[in-house]
Amino acid sequence: MTKDYLKFRNAIKKDTNLSLEESYMLELIYDYYNTSLGYAYPGYDILMADLKTKRKAKVSKLLKSLVKKGYILIKKSGKKNTYKLLKYLFLNQPPVDSNGKPPLDGQIHISELTEEENQVIQLGFTEKQAKSLLKVAKDKIDKIVQALNYASDKGADNIYSYTLWAINNINKIKNTFKPVVENTQGWNPKTKFDNFRPREYDWDSLEKRLLGWE
Structure with a gap:
């Protein structure tokens, strides 16, 4: 399964229940989402860097807001948090090459x-x-x-x-x-x-x- 970024972006753009910063945080989680594991696990330092903030509290506030609104589920896994998407997890079926076989691991398929x-x-x-x-x-x-x-x-x-x-x-x-x-x-x-x-x-x-x- 691969992520459908186009459907995801269109969906969050139309969602009036999300603030601009919440939308961006949700997009980050989607970007880091591992479809094989079923969750994303970026550290706070990564999220802070992507949000261009030095305030850990800001990241925490946005994550808690997304949990409260029902967009994500946060679980503790060792020393890290894992983030499971509850909405807008748009996935594509595995693509096939011209020979009818799945593409090699890591190969970018044009339809994605x-x-x-x-x-x-x-x-x-x-x-x-x-x-x-x-x-x-x-x-x-x-x-x-x-x-x-x-x-x-x-x-x-x-x-x-x-x-x-x-x-x-x-x-x-x-x-x-x-x-x-x-x-x-x-x-x-x-x-x-x-x-x-x-x-x-x-x-x-x-x-x-x-x-x-x-």
Whole structure:
């Protein structure tokens, strides 16, 4: 069984009984949900990092609210909590390959992903990274491509983290863009997309402006 993210997101978007933060917490639990075990088990430190908070009390409050409203069930397992979804556990039947056999363990099946997720994965990111980038970029592929080109050009060691940073600072970066003369011959795209041409920027000028040297 695999999780149906599209149905899940559509369901919580329409649920007026959930606050914005509760919806996000529920989405985190769904994201970490292990369908084989029947529960999620992210630690408080992981949930705090995903919620971008240093307050353990905030995480605890959101979890208790979801329990009270009947969305999750919390059980103690050793030193960790396990979280069982009571609502919106949308699952897909196991997909099969063209030969009629189940895909190999860990193999991503195309039907499990949205079109946008597939496009981001084709850029070289993992499924989880693609979902995270799309969430931050508000499903705008052009933002991700622009940020990826910036990260690649700067020679970033961790392309995913640098791309994520660039998306979060996209307005600051845009304001420092300076067009350069375009080379119309021998163009070789930096991304795996072949249906459009990425813009070119004067990155030396960009870096100087970000550092306040220009």
